[in-house]
Amino acid sequence: MKNKVTVLALSAGLLLGSCEAIQNTNHTQRGAAVGATSGAVIGGVLGNNVGKGDNAVLGAIAGAVIGGVAGGLIGNRMDKQAEKIENTLPGAEVVRTAEGIQVILDEQSDVRFEYDKSDLTAQAKANLDKLIPVFNEYPDTDILVVGFTDSKGSDAYNQGLSERRASSVVAYLKAKGINSSRLKSIGQGETNPRGDNNTEAGRAQNRRVEFGITANDKMIEDAKNEAGQ
Template sequence: MKTMKIYAVAAAFMFSIGFTSCEAVKNTNNTQRGVAIGAASGAVIGGVLGNNVGKGGNTALGAIIGGVVGGAAGGLIGNRMDKQAQKIDQALPGAEVERVGEGIKITLGENSVNFDLNKSTLTSTAKANLDKLVPVFNEYPDTNIQIFGYTDSSGADDYNLKLSEQRAASVKTYLSGKGISSARIVTIGRGEADPIADNSTAEGMRQNRRVEFAITANEKMIQEAQQQAEKK
């Protein structure tokens, strides 16, 4: 299995105990990260991580950071997300699975979920790969799923925005048709914003035509984690 990326959202913790390197943060466990996040205000976290969140925070990474619970409850949520992320990584090797704070960011590019040129219709390959995610999503029903659609930079801005919205909606419709509750899913179109590669090359444009997921705890999971944390 490929190595998943793991990002600790615990800048305040790093400062408070004198860590001076990213390696030190990586070596903390999820409970420590959760407690650290709980000790910092949202404003501090937002200021430290603002450059990574994207425009207006309306990205998969921004959605995850915006849903931080923190404290011991956040650590418990993080442990549950570890297990889900590992299963997603195993089920769909073509996806890029990243553990971020208390959530999961999934990037689905042309190797996993792709579309016909200038269309929002899912290809047979895309459907087959989404089918692999359905059992994992069903196994962890107490999570919210935000789907972000993207395009490359070819075409007008308004056209790309609409196309990205339609692509994200196509993924939601397909997953809902496979039994995933539509109430769990929110879709956002980002057009050509937030490129992850150089749009001046064909390869870069292919990478930018993608769908990203933000997986976060829903209210039920948060309440259960808080109750469990209080008993300890």
């Protein structure tokens, strides 16, 4: 999969009624526009009500939107971090949305899991090692790790397996020096598949983790002070 940086403006477009206006701004301006107009609405719908079929990463990012000038400043910093992640780990899918970053690590970027396994492969560790300097460069961000599975097995078993996969990534990042206060892990089982679960290639694509990167309290406070809020 060709790596890409994409801005998701669907929710903002529905709420603002003007996708074209959003598409004609840069990421920093989008952060301010989306946050100021729809942060509370998106946060209520996704951030606080992530159901089985919802993507928890996008919900966490939407729920963390600050908006206004401060949101624009945060968006600018997230732009820079997203670009570094994309350049550091070619093959990962990096999605910029509002004031956060979604990073999808699957078999294309070799951060994956073998069938019915939650331990990281050597290649997965090597690729996570590439991301750690970027995470360290931006210490004022929180990192949500979400694990997923393919559809083989029961819902209950897959839920537990996805949680163990996310936990194994968090444990590895902690062992490499990432502050534990920045990290959180959850599992979403076999929901939100990216590949066809009827094929082995598709199932391998679904055995993945995603990162949701958002501003922590310090970044938010710094941005508000800089914006004079």
